[in-house]
Amino acid sequence: MSTWPDTRLLDLLGIEVPIIQAPMAGATTAAMVIAANQAGALGSLPAATLSIEQLRDALTTIRHASTRPINVNFFCHQPPDPDEARDQRWKDLLEPYYRELGADFDAPTPVSNRAPFNDAACLVVEEFLPEVVSFHFGLPEKSLLDRVKATGAKVLSSATTVEEAIWLEQHGCDAIIAMGIEAGGHRGIFLSDDLNTQIGLFALVPQIVDAVSVPVIAAGGIGDARGIAAAFALGACAVQIGTAYLFTPEATISPSHHHALRHAEASETALTNLFTGRPARGIVNRVMRELGPINPAAPAFPRSGGALMPLKAKDEAGFSNLWSGQALRLGKELSTYDLTRQLAMQALAKLTKN
Incomplete structure (x- = not known):
């Protein structure tokens, strides 16, 4: 060139x-x-x-x-110090989704790393x-x-x-x-x-x-x-x-x-901390709309994703991160x-x- x-x-x-x-x-x-x-x-x-x-x-x-x-x-x-109380509060917030989707709320929470x-x-x-x-x-x-x-x-x-x-x-x-x-x-x-x-x-x-x-x-x-x-x-x-x-x-x-990448509008991305605990831009989906894209209950990076894994397995579109920029x-x-x-x-x- x-x-x-x-x-x-x-x-x-x-x-x-x-x-x-x-x-x-x-x-x-x-x-x-x-x-x-x-x-x-x-x-x-x-x-x-x-x-x-x-x-x-x-x-x-x-x-x-x-x-x-x-x-x-x-x-x-820097990996966060363990905070079991915060992790449990986060999972409790997600409990209605577990019940709705038939995920096992009482099973050990997967580790997101x-x-x-x-x-x-x-x-x-x-x-x-x-x-x-x-x-x-x-x-x-x-x-x-x-x-x-x-x-x-x-x-x-x-x-x-x-x-x-x-x-x-x-x-x-x-x-x-x-x-x-x-x-x-x-x-x-x-x-x-x-x-x-x-x-x-x-x-x-x-x-x-x-x-x-x-x-x-x-x-x-x-x-x-x-x-x-x-x-x-x-x-x-x-x-x-x-x-x-x-x-x-x-x-x-x-x-x-x-x-989602091929059908979302250009205005349908937002910064969210729900999926990992750190802000990241992705296409807005159900859990982002209903809990708010930034929620203070989400555990510190990268722990918040673990409790979402069983929900993602039931409804991938609604509960998985759909990373995307604005373009x-x-x-x-x-x-x-x-x-x-x-x-x-x-x-x-x-x-x-x-």
Whole structure:
């Protein structure tokens, strides 16, 4: 392809087009990562819901298929202290649904888990040497981060505010993902828990660009070439795209999620803490409407999801997380490879037409 107007991230990561396929836990497959790589983008493997064995298997598959740079993404939250009373209050709030759907309320509550980055995960990084390691919810503690950087990996993390971006640069990030409020899935928020002060992408990107010296990647509400061109105009040198890749055949999503993505209106997403305990954007469904998308009774991340699992088994559409960003109506039925190439070519044409 012709030269992009800003090649800092391309040069930093060794990729051909300034697109990062977002790491979407539960939806991203090794096949998606490989296809994104083959199209010249940075394929990203989410590790938060994988066991160490599953992570090694996925990385083995990817490395056998491609020698291009890859990104492995980890959560770096602090697991909450046990709070059985809060867990029980949450389950009690859900009891009417258990009775209605015929789920066993008295059975032990399943465990909902998102594993934070730890020594075992770091050993996998040291074994497979991914070119990029990205984090959500800040950065891991210094000794682990130092080990990651010692492998030669470039480190990325998400910032939802200017203050978070500055903190990330000060603590060793090589590039920063500016995550607008429009983005689907979990908010990367980590210096505050105030959702009322979260910022839209068009306001966030130029302020982060002005505040840091490292490359900035725009994420949130970008689903076509117009969004990519706009991100560059605001000072970003790449974009991270998630929801658009949920429409590809390489995505592994449930039938209910598949249907919701293709039929929900653009205004039908909301931030919710019901499914994991942390705010994340998804398509509004029954439990979000009836309990409110943000409910203070939900246990701390990631414990709230366990009590919903038996309900999800009975009514997937009504009680499962249907993650999506606000640009869902821009989604197209294309393969990961074709989507990536089309986005890149159309965006480059817009950026170079003058």
